[in-house]
Amino acid sequence: MNQRVYKEAKNSLVSAPVAALLSLFLPGLGQILARRIQRGLLLAGSMISLAGLMVWRIRIIGRLEEGFWGTLAKALSRNPLFVGFSLLALIGIWIWIVIDAARQTDKKKQYGNAIFALILLVFFAVGWQISQIDLVRLTRDANEAWTPLSKILWPWDAAVTRDTESLEAGAELLVDSEGEIPPVPEKRPGEPYILVEPRSGNLSKLDENNKVVPGTELTIRGENFEPNTHTEIWWSDAIGNEFQPRHEGRYLSVTTDDTGSFELKMVMPYRLVPPSARGPQYHEVIARQVSEVGPLLPSEPLLLTIELIIETIFMGMMATIFGIILSVPVSFLAARNLMSGSWVTMTIYYITRTILNIVRAIEPLIWALIAVVWVGLGPFAGIVALTIHSVAALGKLYSESIESINPGPIEAIQATGATKLQTIMFAVVPQMIPPFVSFTIYRWDINVRMSTVIGMVGGGGIGFLLVQYIRLLEYRSAGIAVWFIALTVSILDYVSAEIRNRFV
Structure with missing residues (x-):
């Protein structure tokens, strides 16, 4: 049989109603005057901390709104679950502290620690909101995370390499300048060939908010490449620097059909043109097939x-x-x-x-x-x-x-x-x-x-x-x-x- 053991405590300095009234105006003060000093200080500190955290989060959620009530209304509309629960819990803790203050004047009653469980729950809710935990995104985007994770778990395709041979063709473009538009590339029998239309346009740029403004959309058609083969699209600027443009986070590429032909659309990429650049600026689009030859070698x-x-x-x-x-x-x-x-x-x-x-x-x-x-x-x-x-x-x-x-x-x-x-x-x-x-x-x-x-x-x-x-x-x-x-x-x-x- 469980027996309850009560701690020997000193008599309260105030009556139960006075202790409750004091904790109503200043949470924890009633407990302190009831000679539960440690409990009162802990409750007061918890209440002040929670109130401060709530004011901080409400201002962040309801930012750009004037006045406290306007900010609170905006915060409630934007995140009603967190703000509503936290406010109700904060009010509930305050009322609980008032009731607890009255009880602490009677030294024969149990202290009761359930209030601290509620305080911890509110702290947990605030921590959840501050740390921006999003379980929906965690589960929804799991498939997207698997692609890079699978490469990390089994990366050995990149551990070895072979010497390579490349099959490529290019077409010039007039970029962000006035000048003569490059002629249509000449076809030669049996050699790879690409045609880019239009043959002039503007590169993607950044606006004043550092957002990308898409450039001219190009249509690229290729012929006489190896059939059913992965083909990379490269870009060469006016001074010959090459890079492979990205589309939706992936390097731009295409697979040729049974006849060695392909067609794809791309937006002219972002490329910083130096202020010293003068005259017509010609860039080049390159379609390149790279095949591996020779023995396996350790990769770089x-x-x-x-x-x-x-x-x-x-x-x-x-x-x-x-x-x-x-x-x-x-x-x-x-x-x-x-x-x-x-x-x-x-x-x-x-x-x-x-x-x-x-x-x-x-x-x-x-x-x-x-x-x-x-x-x-x-x-x-x-x-x-x-x-x-x-x-x-x-x-x-x-x-x-x-x-x-x-x-x-x-x-x-x-x-x-x-x-x-x-x-x-x-x-x-x-x-x-x-x-x-x-x-x-x-x-x-x-x-x-x-x-x-x-x-x-x-x-x-x-x-x-x-x-x-x-x-x-x-x-x-x-x-x-x-x-x-x-x-x-x-x-x-x-x-x-x-x-x-x-x-x-």
């Missing part, structure tokens, strides 16, 4: 990934080595049991501990940004960032291990008249080897993992390559990098486990 993404994963491993290794060298002497200064001899050593102890805490509180990613400004882009910046954080992390772990060692050997060595240095060498160090090895291996593992992240801000390593591939929508190349990261971390985890079993 594969070779780059291998090169940078090796760089990443050595970044982690070098940062760990430098971290060990610098953190070992620091750890002795941060160990209380070794620095408690006088006020001078204790001052050094507190200063060292404070510095370690501050440095460790700043993430390696932030240190990498600072290091990039300091020493420039590249792996050295990553090593500097990881070393700084490793010194702080290992210094703390090492010092805590020193503080937990067995004092018996230290007392025995000191009884022989040994110096401070001799005590550390013969009584402290032998006890520190196993935890030092364990923490060092653990830190090496962390540094290799972090090396893949800090590269994204210019700290070198494979992270830099990975973020470039993702920005360029090269998901297969990014998938190769992801696979190598996963394999490297798995192998290092196995190696570190073996080392730990041998030496710890």
